[in-house]
Amino acid sequence: MSSSSEDKLSKGLVRAAEYVRMSTEHQRYSTENQSDAIRQYALQRGLEIVRTYADAGRSGLNIDGRSGLQRLLSDIENGTADFTVVVVYDISRWGRFQDSDEAASYEYRCRAQGVRVAYCAEQFENDGSIGSDVQKVVKRRMAAEYSRELSVKVFAGQRRLIQLGFRQGGPPGFGLRRHLVDENGESKGELLRKQHKSIQTDRVVLVPGPPNETELVREIYRRFVHDQLSEAVIAADLNRRGITTDASRLWTRGTIHQILINEKYIGNNVWNRGSFKLKQRRVRNSPNLWIRANSVFEPIVERSLFDAAQQIIQARSRRMTNDEMLKSLSDLLVRRGDLSGLIIDEAEGCPSSSAYQSRFGNLLRAYQLVGYTPDRDYRYIEVNRALRRLFPGVVSDVVRGIENAGGYVIRDAETELLQINNEFSVSIVIARCRETAAGAMRWRIRLDRGLLPDVTIAVRMDRANIAAFDYLILPTLDMNERVLRVQEYNGISLDAYLFDSLDRLFEMAERISVREAA
Known part of the structure; x- marks a missing residue:
């Protein structure tokens, strides 16, 4: 102009x-x-x-x-x-x-x-x-x-892909891996975590993972069915043996239960258990609305063993009347002061959250019958408490990784600030995952300007706030804000600091012997 x-x-x-x-x-x-x-x-x-x-x-x-x-x-x-x-x-x-x-x-x-x-x-x-x-x-x-x-066209397209045996999003789970195939079904290799297909006509299927993982899945089923061990006992034994989940976290009753009830381990592709059409209201669909394709993936567990596990799980709730199930839920509410699917699944002696959903239609109906109204803030408090309990273990893991790399750490007992090799300081924060109404993942990361660390490690938690999703290794000099509000992908200015593990930090702390010049 x-x-x-x-x-x-x-x-x-x-x-x-x-x-x-x-x-x-x-x-x-x-x-x-x-x-x-x-x-x-x-x-x-x-x-x-x-x-x-x-x-x-x-x-x-x-x-x-x-x-x-x-x-x-x-x-x-x-x-x-x-x-x-x-x-x-x-x-x-x-x-x-x-x-x-x-x-x-x-x-x-x-x-x-x-x-x-x-x-x-x-x-x-x-x-x-x-x-x-x-x-x-x-x-x-x-x-x-x-x-x-x-929405109708997208749903029809996704339903068709499910029926053809293709995976529609979500992590594969312990013992399984995502595998990329082209439009002719020819293999193009494994998709690693956070990798996505880049060609529209490519598709994703599930395949068995490493033999040690697939054998462990079978062991979980055998011990549950044949040895009649509870999920909590199986989890405790795996933790004692030093075996971790695919997210490198400890096993819990809930993580074992999820393996025992998921049909993907017998090769079935099931979708539309829940829906959020037009972002109006998230609902749990009845089984007659589920979209499924049976025996489309290579199974890890025999069908007879899987069916036996389902009979045991269903029998636990069938033996209880509606009143008995609600009494168990009410007692859990008194003990914990709050209810959620995760709390229910982790409670020993209580029917699973899926059992309550099956018996009463959905969890909200069961909550209403015991006089509980979910409050988002209360659930946040529960998650925050769990993350505070998790924090010391995360710091210890970081210290151990640095020491294994040959570095040494001075850990401030009051602030938990780490001094690495007397060269740089590190602050660790755990960022709780918040899920939007549309199902997107969000994190709010508060940077501690008072301690003035050289590097901040932000542990971004997964959707369930149980395990680490990934890590941001943030240099203080490049961060101008006190609080970062981040999503899964944020552009190169922030994602350049995003890593699946802390190996890069450990490399920074590694000590290398240098020969003295003659």
Whole structure:
């Protein structure tokens, strides 16, 4: 733009904000392209864009997780907004809400505070006329219908792939590995942790893992069925023998139970046990809605042994009446002060969470019958307590790894700050995993500026907050914020410090003998 044009537009401009959004389902318009169109629109209408609110990689099906839109509404309703117009690319970028009244409500909240919403790529002016109002209603319904139709097509495609024997996401589990095949079924090799297929026509199947793991899975089944040992006893014995899970953590009653009930160990591919369609409400589906393909993977466990294990597990709850099961759940609530699937599965003598779901339809119904209302904060407290108990072991593991590499460590008993080889200091934090309504993983990492460590190790926990998911090895000099809010993938500026193990840290601490010069 010429300087004369800039001078001309600098007078009498109306201050405006832009809102841009790009979802993972719709990569057609990037936020940059939206912003370019918005700014061209603003130039033609005498608007000056003074604020940008963005939601990159966020679905428009609801407002949860859309911090940009939430911040926009908050600024407007708190009276801190210094603009009178919000410009959006089109109706669908504002949202694909399944209830068109919800979409209208957010626009109304802006208008009620004197802030107008404009759509730069629509064929109508959002001026409050009957014509524009009718077109907005139609466009909102079209945006919602597009998402609904896409959801149906995606579900049908996933169902077809499951029936063909292909894996649809999720970790393989102990004793199994993910294997990549091409469109003709030809092997392309094992997929390691965090590796993903890069070609659309490639598919993933499950194959047996290392012989020591597959034999251990069979041993767990034999000891449970033939020796009639409980999950807790089996877990305790494996821990005593120094055997860890695939996540290098201790075994628990719950981890053993999950191995005993999962059909993938007999080669079955089961999907749609739970669903979260259109991000409306997460539900546990009844077995008649499950999508399955039997005997499509190479089995680890014989079918007769698996069936015997299921009969034992089911018999434990069948022997109990509804009242007895609820009494057991109520007693557990009194002992623990809280309930969750994990707490139930780890409780000795209590039916499993799956037994309660089968008997009462879902866990929430069982909770209601014992007078318990789940509170998210209470569950966070339980997880935080568990992570605090885990912390000393994590620090000890780090110290042991450094010492095994030939380094030496001075450990401050009060702050847990580690001085490595008198060369650099390390602080360790454990980041609890928070799952969004859409199922995405999020972590909040607080960096301890008071201790001023040279390096911070952030242990990102898995979805269940039981085992480490991965590690961020963060140099303090490159971190400008006190709190990092991170997702699974964050771009090279942060993911460059992301590792599956702490081997890189141990390499930093390794001592190398250097011959004295003659």
